[in-house]
Amino acid sequence: MENQVVIITGAANGIGKGVAKMYAEQGAKVVLADIDVKSGEAIAEKLGPSALFQQTDVRKAEDIIQLMKKAAEHFGKIDVLINNTGKGINRSPYDLSIEEWDDVVHTNLRSTFLCSREAAKYMREAGGAIVNIASTRALMSEPNSEAYAASKGGILALTHALAASFSDDRITVNAISPGWIETGDYSVLREIDHTQHFSGRVGKPDDIARACLYLTNPENDFVTGINLVVDGGMTRKMMYVE
Numbered sequence: 001m002e003n004q005v006v007i008i009t010g011a012a013n014g015i016g017k018g019v020a021k022m023y024a025e026q027g028a029k030v031v032l033a034d035i036d037v038k039s040g041e042a043i044a045e046k047l048g049p050s051a052l053f054q055q056t057d058v059r060k061a062e063d064i065i066q067l068m069k070k071a072a073e074h075f076g077k078i079d080v081l082i083n084n085t086g087k088g089i090n091r092s093p094y095d096l097s098i099e100e101w102d103d104v105v106h107t108n109l110r111s112t113f114l115c116s117r118e119a120a121k122y123m124r125e126a127g128g129a130i131v132n133i134a135s136t137r138a139l140m141s142e143p144n145s146e147a148y149a150a151s152k153g154g155i156l157a158l159t160h161a162l163a164a165s166f167s168d169d170r171i172t173v174n175a176i177s178p179g180w181i182e183t184g185d186y187s188v189l190r191e192i193d194h195t196q197h198f199s200g201r202v203g204k205p206d207d208i209a210r211a212c213l214y215l216t217n218p219e220n221d222f223v224t225g226i227n228l229v230v231d232g233g234m235t236r237k238m239m240y241v242e
Contacts, residue, residue, distance in 0.1 A: 018205025179231025198233025
């Protein structure tokens, strides 16, 4: 990824932070987009001159347009976009307000479309790669997760639609559906947390970062329109207790 310009939304914490660090380690120029100024600026400073922080509220179209403009002005181009920003809410569908529904859908799904469209405008001359972070919750659910599930399911459909629309511009579009990725204190996890995965462990942000590197490597341009499930096999495991 040497000298590739990579934009990562939601880069100040969690999975996004891990993705940003790994791209920087691979020699990429990284643009960290987040609403969290304090954490975002601290990470960018740590990563050095190859990193730029841009405060961005992905619910606002004008912030997204400004993000892409600043990235292109600062580094001269845009090669990769990782749509990572996401939020959820645990609320009964009987009680979920329209405002709460809209907030989750705008943050997760609407932003993925808007960021992809605006980044593609800069990518279309030389090609590029877009990765949308979905979730295994697009494929399976627990109660009271309707807004999150709908937004992540929408991201999967949007991914293959954009892959078709951007194909003539040599822009690949793929999704990653993480399972349980622990972004807090990994040491407090229990044995049962790990053993319910075929992999024998709970996931880490680096697992998603490596998947992003695969899907955005220019040599892997034959891979587009897919959903890569990175969950340690958890969604394939029978949960019956004998």
